[in-house]
Amino acid sequence: MKILVTAKRVTDPDMKIKVKEDGSGIDLSSMSYKVNPFDEIAIEEALRIKEDKGGEVIVVGIGSDKAQTEIRYGLSMGANRGIHVQVDGYMDSDVVARILKSIVEKEQPDLVLLGKQSVDDDNNQVSQLLAEYLGWGQACFASKIDVNETKAIVEREVDGGIEIMEIDLPGIVSADLRLNEPRYPALPAIMKAKKKELKKMNPEELGVEILPKVIIKKMAEPPQRKGGRILEDVPELIRALKEEAKVI
Amino acid sequence: MSSVLLVVEHNKQKLKMATLKALTFGRQAAEKLNTQLDLLVIGHEVEAVAKQLQSYGVNTIYLVEDSAYKNYTAETWGHVTAEVAKQSDAVLIGMNTGTTGRDLMPRVAAKLNAGMVTDLIDFDGDLFVREMWAGNVRAFIEVTTPITVVSIQGTAFGAAEPGGNESSITRLEIPVPKTKTRFLKIRESKSDRPDPTEARVVVSGGRGMKSSENFKLIESLADLFDGAVGASRAAVDSGWISNDLQVGQTGKTVAPDLYIAAGISGAIQHLAGMKNSKVIVAINKDEEAPIFEVADFGLVADLFKVVPELTEALKKELV
Ligand SMILES: Cc1cc2nc3c(=O)[nH]c(=O)nc-3n(C[C@H](O)[C@H](O)[C@H](O)COP(=O)(O)OP(=O)(O)OC[C@H]3O[C@@H](n4cnc5c(N)ncnc54)[C@H](O)[C@@H]3O)c2cc1C
Ligand SMILES: Nc1ncnc2c1ncn2[C@@H]1O[C@H](COP(=O)(O)O)[C@@H](O)[C@H]1O
Numbered sequence: 139m140k141i142l143v144t145a146k147r148v149t150d151p152d153m154k155i156k157v158k159e160d161g162s163g164i165d166l167s168s169m170s171y172k173v174n175p176f177d178e179i180a181i182e183e184a185l186r187i188k189e190d191k192g193g194e195v196i197v198v199g200i201g202s203d204k205a206q207t208e209i210r211y212g213l214s215m216g217a218n219r220g221i222h223v224q225v226d227g228y229m230d231s232d233v234v235a236r237i238l239k240s241i242v243e244k245e246q247p248d249l250v251l252l253g254k255q256s257v258d259d260d261n262n263q264v265s266q267l268l269a270e271y272l273g274w275g276q277a278c279f280a281s282k283i284d285v286n287e288t289k290a291i292v293e294r295e296v297d298g299g300i301e302i303m304e305i306d307l308p309g310i311v312s313a314d315l316r317l318n319e320p321r322y323p324a325l326p327a328i329m330k331a332k333k334k335e336l337k338k339m340n341p342e343e344l345g346v347e348i349l350p351k352v353i354i355k356k357m358a359e360p361p362q363r364k365g366g367r368i369l370e371d372v373p374e375l376i377r378a379l380k381e382e383a384k385v386i
Numbered sequence: 387m388s389s390v391l392l393v394v395e396h397n398k399q400k401l402k403m404a405t406l407k408a409l410t411f412g413r414q415a416a417e418k419l420n421t422q423l424d425l426l427v428i429g430h431e432v433e434a435v436a437k438q439l440q441s442y443g444v445n446t447i448y449l450v451e452d453s454a455y456k457n458y459t460a461e462t463w464g465h466v467t468a469e470v471a472k473q474s475d476a477v478l479i480g481m482n483t484g485t486t487g488r489d490l491m492p493r494v495a496a497k498l499n500a501g502m503v504t505d506l507i508d509f510d511g512d513l514f515v516r517e518m519w520a521g522n523v524r525a526f527i528e529v530t531t532p533i534t535v536v537s538i539q540g541t542a543f544g545a546a547e548p549g550g551n552e553s554s555i556t557r558l559e560i561p562v563p564k565t566k567t568r569f570l571k572i573r574e575s576k577s578d579r580p581d582p583t584e585a586r587v588v589v590s591g592g593r594g595m596k597s598s599e600n601f602k603l604i605e606s607l608a609d610l611f612d613g614a615v616g617a618s619r620a621a622v623d624s625g626w627i628s629n630d631l632q633v634g635q636t637g638k639t640v641a642p643d644l645y646i647a648a649g650i651s652g653a654i655q656h657l658a659g660m661k662n663s664k665v666i667v668a669i670n671k672d673e674e675a676p677i678f679e680v681a682d683f684g685l686v687a688d689l690f691k692v693v694p695e696l697t698e699a700l701k702k703e704l705v
Contacts, residue, residue, distance in 0.1 A: 254636075257636075265492075276489070296630065303568060372696050375685060376700065380703070385644045386611075
């Protein structure tokens with residue numbers, strides 16, 4: 139089984155995010171980065187399928203030169219090779235999906251596994267856009283995947299419970315939080331990953347124009363909530379809820 | 387005349403309350419864009435759902451029924467939505483956010499070559515507003531395509547009230563497309579409690595609850611208000627509570643009148659899903675817990691002592 143997975147470089151979800159004074163973007167000085175957590179889960183799942191069924195796992199990352207760090211991380215987890223598509227400026231999810239479509243057409247994987255959402259832009263769009271652009275089926279928000287040669291049975295986390303669906307391969311699956319616990323690469327694996335193939339491409343050779351459909355004109359800090367106060371005990375809390383907040 | 391088209395979420399019998407919130411957005415958007423407002427009900431034997439919407443004064447309610455559309459799939463519903471969008475000359479197509487809206491809307495956007503805005507909270511007729519980075523950034527977005535597709539964050543809009551002329555229902559036959567996915571079944575999380583996105587009061591538990599058994603304390607408190615139960619990711623990951631009750635960046639966004647968090651530290655990813663609640667109460671034994679920075683009222687205490695005490699005291703207040 140040939141599986142394509144994605145590794146997006148995102149700001150560390152544990153770091154404080156500040157919007158620049160002029161609203162032109164966020165302040166990236168002293169920011170650290172990592173693989174989008176959902177992509178880490180997708181990579182882990184791809185590796186488990188490969189370990190079970192054999193095959194190859196290819197990690198794709200789109201972004202500046204620095205995006206290679208996150209692709210290498212996927213390689214150190216155990217993926218076979220990487221593809222880096224160099225794009226230096228702003229991309230929306232649509233541009234990412236169109237670049238991925240063109241890579242999928244070249245590589246012809248049986249399965250494409252992505253994260254359900256980027257934790258920076260919180261778009262939750264690429265998997266669905268890619269599925270439609272390819273004319274494939276999609277199984278988003280997966281918490282369990284069982285694949286055989288031609289099909290996958292996927293459990294999806296939906297409002298109201300767990301939905302179970304069948305998807306023809308090749309197909310698109312996006313990973314939710316509870317699909318698995320990603321492994322940590324060991325030091326020898328990190329050393330070995332440095333020698334793995336990482337092919338660099340650009341959007342022109344893939345025939346994709348970088349023309350975003352949605353553009354961020356301005357950013358602002360959302361209104362901040364004022365902290366309240368610590369109360370002594372339950373009777374005081376009840377009084378506050380009744381007399382001040384008037385919610386009971 | 388062009389239109390704003392909203393896809394209706396329902397449980398096969400009744401519409402979801404989030405649809406009425408989307409409707410409030412739809413009315414505002416139709417006015418700003420000077421278009422009509424249309425609704426789309428997809429399913430099998432769902433005329434009753436369309437009828438429930440007739441008193442809301444929209445232009446047309448499209449009803450597309452087929453046994454193949456009974457259970458949602460992105461491929462079938464996406465096909466229907468895009469076809470109806472073309473027929474109604476829609477310039478803006480939306481659905482309330484939730485796992486269906488988030489799964490479906492990008493697929494529709496790709497079909498219509500449209501730009502998409504996820505979890506929109508405001509629209510001034512020109513720019514769309516949404517939050518990013520776990521609610522840390524508010525972004526003002528321009529869509530450059532003639533058609534825009536959106537998912538609508540319910541917490542940002544009040545539920546629409548009936549009003550205006552009675553709407554007509556127009557049945558459309560949309561031939562079922564060939565698909566590559568099949569719905570098999572759903573393992574429903576059985577609960578008589580309301581959905582956290584719909585309840586006036588939400589009581590959530592976190593890792594501090596320590597076990598599934600202890601969530602009964604949360605449930606008893608929630609039941610006093612006919613409220614909903616919510617949870618942090620840590621509690622869901624531990625298997626103590628159903629995944630669809632996770633509140634946060636990657637779960638549900640809620641904004642009840644009263645949100646009570648017990649044994650939750652207040653990680654930014656959790657705050658993203660509840661910081662717009664009207665009143666927040668935090669119960670945590672660690673006075674440094676970041677949840678206290680957003681809580682109106684805090685109790686630095688052991689939840690196993692305080693939650694039962696609060697439940698008992700409220701029983702007296704609420705009868
Ligand atoms: C990609 C990503 C997405 C995420 N999405 C979400 C999301 O959608 N929602 C979400 O909630 N989290 C999410 N998280 C996880 C988030 O970062 C936190 O790890 C999580 O919210 C912590 O849950 P918690 O507060 O229950 O646990 P902890 O942080 O462990 O806090 C437990 C708290 O309970 C208190 N406590 C313990 N015992 C008692 C007691 N007896 N009485 C009173 N207090 C007690 C402790 O003092 C502590 O503050 C996400 C993380 C990532 C990386
Ligand atoms: N620049 C990128 N490089 C690689 N993968 C990406 C990129 N952007 C998005 N993706 C993938 O698409 C998923 C959904 O992204 P989004 O729609 O932006 O929330 C992510 O979890 C990634 O797997």
